[in-house]
């Protein structure tokens with residue numbers, strides 16, 4: 001049996017599979033990753049590294065910079081569709097074969113593909129909160145304002161910030177603790193498209209391993225957990241295209 005066949009059998013024979021995804025699952029949807037060779041973090045914008053634009057202090061000092069840059073990255077998500085990986089994961093969840101998808105991504109593509117239990121440990125632009133009064137506003141309300149070149153402001157005059165975790169901010173406590181519990185209960189952990197370099201999120205698959213889960217890694221570069229994995233594959237699109245074919249014979 002080839003490696004994808006082994007992956008297929010592992011998924012079918014496990015009772016509590018949890019998935020951890022990073023930017024690599026969305027590159028096939030056309031979304032650039034952050035830290036790869038052509039990653040967004042290699043870009044500069046008005047003299048700042050893009051990484052700096054996600055700093056909470058800079059955002060508080062001048063939200064114009066972030067929103068001017070984010071117009072063509074965070075607020076153009078409607079242009080992107082889920083890819084094979086997102087779709088297969090949603091299908092596996094519907095078949096009862098996946099308990100949760102933990103993602104570092106902020107592109108909402110797992111939800112768009114139909115996954116129900118998505119734990120977005122780095123937050124999401126689906127919602128926004130006013131820095132002054134705490135009022136909330138949805139992506140659909142905010143996106144047209146940002147696309148028109150304006151900083152979205154609350155009725156109180158405060159600035160809206162997306163619920164994306166910026167540098168200098170804590171991870172969302174409730175979501176993160178749900179993710180920890182999911183990892184502790186998992187008997188199979190699929191790590192997809194993440195090089196596991198960004199902590200504390202990268203500690204989640206380690207926690208799953210520590211608690212006895214078998215680890216499968218599909219990523220095109222090495223990760224720190226590779227030597228703990230019972231299966232390591234490189235090409236996400238190939239793997240999930242083959243997996244999709246195999247599933248046609250085994251689940252509805």
Ligand SMILES: [Zn+2]
Pocket residue numbers: 130131132133134135154155156157158
């Ligand atoms: Zn307000």
